[in-house]
Amino acid sequence: MSELTVKAEKLDAGDELAAKRTEFVLDGPEGAVYLDGNSLGALPVAVPGRVADVVGRQWGEMRIRSWTESGWWTAPERIGDRIAPLVGAAAGQIVVGDSTSVNVFKALVGAVRLAQENDPGRDEILVDATTFPTDGYIAGSAARMTGCALRPVEPSEAPGALGERTAAVLLNHVDYRTGRLHDLPSLTAAVHAAGAYAVWDLCHSAGALPVGLDEHGVDLAVGCTYKYLNGGPGSPAYLYVRADLQDRFDSPLPGWNSHAEPFGMRSDYTPAEGAVRGRVGTPDILSMLALEAALEVWDGVTVEAVRAKSLALTDFFLECVGEYVPEGRVECLTPLPHEERGSQVALRCADAGPVMQRLIGRGVVGDFRHPDVLRFGFTPLYVGFADVERAARVLAEELG
Ligand SMILES: Cc1ncc(COP(=O)(O)O)c(C=O)c1O
Numbered sequence: 362m363s364e365l366t367v368k369a370e371k372l373d374a375g376d377e378l379a380a381k382r383t384e385f386v387l388d389g390p391e392g393a394v395y396l397d398g399n400s401l402g403a404l405p406v407a408v409p410g411r412v413a414d415v416v417g418r419q420w421g422e423m424r425i426r427s428w429t430e431s432g433w434w435t436a437p438e439r440i441g442d443r444i445a446p447l448v449g450a451a452a453g454q455i456v457v458g459d460s461t462s463v464n465v466f467k468a469l470v471g472a473v474r475l476a477q478e479n480d481p482g483r484d485e486i487l488v489d490a491t492t493f494p495t496d497g498y499i500a501g502s503a504a505r506m507t508g509c510a511l512r513p514v515e516p517s518e519a520p521g522a523l524g525e526r527t528a529a530v531l532l533n534h535v536d537y538r539t540g541r542l543h544d545l546p547s548l549t550a551a552v553h554a555a556g557a558y559a560v561w562d563l564c565h566s567a568g569a570l571p572v573g574l575d576e577h578g579v580d581l582a583v584g585c586t587y588k589y590l591n592g593g594p595g596s597p598a599y600l601y602v603r604a605d606l607q608d609r610f611d612s613p614l615p616g617w618n619s620h621a622e623p624f625g626m627r628s629d630y631t632p633a634e635g636a637v638r639g640r641v642g643t644p645d646i647l648s649m650l651a652l653e654a655a656l657e658v659w660d661g662v663t664v665e666a667v668r669a670k671s672l673a674l675t676d677f678f679l680e681c682v683g684e685y686v687p688e689g690r691v692e693c694l695t696p697l698p699h700e701e702r703g704s705q706v707a708l709r710c711a712d713a714g715p716v717m718q719r720l721i722g723r724g725v726v727g728d729f730r731h732p733d734v735l736r737f738g739f740t741p742l743y744v745g746f747a748d749v750e751r752a753a754r755v756l757a758e759e760l761g
Contacts, residue, residue, distance in 0.1 A: 372746035399738025402591030411654035472529035483528035523555035535565035535703030569704035592652035616641035670741035681753030
């Protein structure tokens with residue numbers, strides 16, 4: 362047994378979240394190590410039975426009665442309230458539905474409208490220059506629609522780019538490629554000091570580390586539920602609108618579900634109060650209720666415990682990579698300071714594509730991001746320290 366195998370055993374023995382692993386289906390090739398939960402979270406054990414009930418009984422037997430009797434109609438707000446503590450939000454501010462892309466559009470146009478309401482001269486949107494592409498595309502379209510100019514900036518340089526013309530700023534809490542964690546409290550404060558509105562994309566942080574939306578006064582936020590929240594492929598995303606902004610939130614996608622009187626079937630639009638205002642059309646109930654079942658794994662878990670384990674996992678992975686992989690063979694893109702690190706490690710090497718193919722063939726599942734990045738995501742609820750040691754060892758063998 363190597364020193365690092367012994368250390369992994371010790372760390373696993375002291376892991377207070379270790380038992381959570383049994384709440385997930387992690388079958389597959391023998392000994393597979395799943396380090397791709399930052400792309401698609403693993404299946405929680407409770408989900409298949411719940412989906413079978415929703416389909417067989419709620420839809421199959423109760424049919425249309427389920428909109429009221431099975432709580433389908435209110436699911437977007439109810440599940441929003443279930444996600445709220447995971448991102449540091451009080452109840453009544455999050456609604457679940459649509460994709461992250463669609464919610465980025467709602468949030469960003471909504472933020473610009475808030476800014477322009479009092480100051481029509483605000484005609485600039487700042488967007489994270491390193492963002493996941495969809496946010497950049499949507500920000501470009503939102504800018505055209507609202508008569509704004511779009512200015513891509515590195516998140517750390519956003520404070521210097523802010524000014525009287527800034528309407529809204531769209532940033533990622535954790536960078537999808539490098540795993541860099543941006544400083545949400547200070548960047549939000551800088552945006553506010555300039556009189557603008559901050560919109561945060563939480564796709565790679567929610568469920569992996571504390572976000573503190575209310576504490577830091579974030580204006581609007583969006584996130585997906587299929588990564589660290591394990592909601593399943595294409596599970597609905599969510600939209601946060603801070604309570605004191607909800608009355609002024611003017612959604613660019615007003616639908617009958619966000620109407621104050623959805624069954625009034627009126628031709629004129631009166632927005633509903635509260636988080637409901639972020640809804641659009643009929644919710645995707647099958648996916649949404651699968652997500653609700655998936656969120657039960659959070660019972661009895663604190664985000665702080667998850668963060669502590671996440672950092673221990675990424676620290677240990679970096680230690681093992683340092684020990685096993687020949688120096689200079691990979692370059693670590695993920696920052697080493699804890700306050701700048703999300704829950705993934707990104708390693709750059711020229712042959713990352715074929716290397717990841719071989720890793721997956723050997724049961725170590727991470728992913729490849731064009732053109733040269735190996736990404737390894739660490740989901741504290743089901744990844745253990747022995748997994749980490751094995752992943753680094755197999756990686757070293759494949760890197761030669
Ligand atoms: C940071 C980030 N934003 C937005 C998206 C887009 O999400 P969706 O495809 O669900 O709209 C993703 C998808 O992975 C993402 O990682």
